[in-house]
């Protein structure tokens with residue numbers, strides 16, 4: 001799979017933003033297997049870009065393509081198909097079900113399109129230090145714990161691209177590194193690409209391409 005950006009610019013941005021960015025208003029093709037780091041200071045449009053790439057919002061000029069297909073002409077079913085098999089995401093605002101336990105949140109996702117057996121949930125949760133939270137409602141978990149749940153959830157499905165919007169904002173370095181290692185392993189297992197948007201450079205992400213938004 002490829003993701004192509006052709007002259008993409010949020011419709012609420014001034015035209016001049018094209019000239020200040022290595023992404024907005026540019027022609028870019030991201031390939032499966034690449035690790036793309038987007039350095040995006042607050043307000044530069046990190047969440048806008050991630051939402052456009054996932055097809056959740058469409059207020060932009062220019063075109064975004066999955067393979068050769070233009071997202072402007074996608075139906076709800078087209079997006080559902082890509083999100084099921086090809087694109088996974090960790091939202092900045094996580095979007096867990098607050099009244100469901102951690103395990104329920106993860107198992108619900110796993111069952112939609114199983115890539116891993118149920119035991120993998122326990123294994124991943126233990127690896128990221130939230131094994132003792134599996135029976136806790138997600139709203140009771142700290143934000144850093146919820147962030148790890150959202151990371152694990154993103155890894156329970158097949159994908160060609162993993163989109164990350166500031167996934168470590170509430171994690172210390174040690175926990176961030178553990179989560180990164182797990183994501184890299186899972187990406188490798190699928191020969192998938194990662195698009196990682198964050199406020200600054202993160203040393204432990206082995207990017208192959210780096211862009212300033």
Ligand SMILES: Nc1ncnc2c1ncn2[C@@H]1O[C@H](COP(=O)(O)OP(=O)(O)OP(=O)(O)O)[C@@H](O)[C@H]1O
Nearest residue numbers: 012040041042043044045046047048049059092199
């Ligand atoms: N639908 C919209 N209409 C108008 N302006 C918007 C819209 N969505 C976002 N913006 C503005 O665009 C800018 C970028 O927003 P966005 O949330 O994409 O930034 P961000 O880089 O993710 O910021 P942060 O790191 O602070 O979360 C902000 O100034 C925001 O107010």
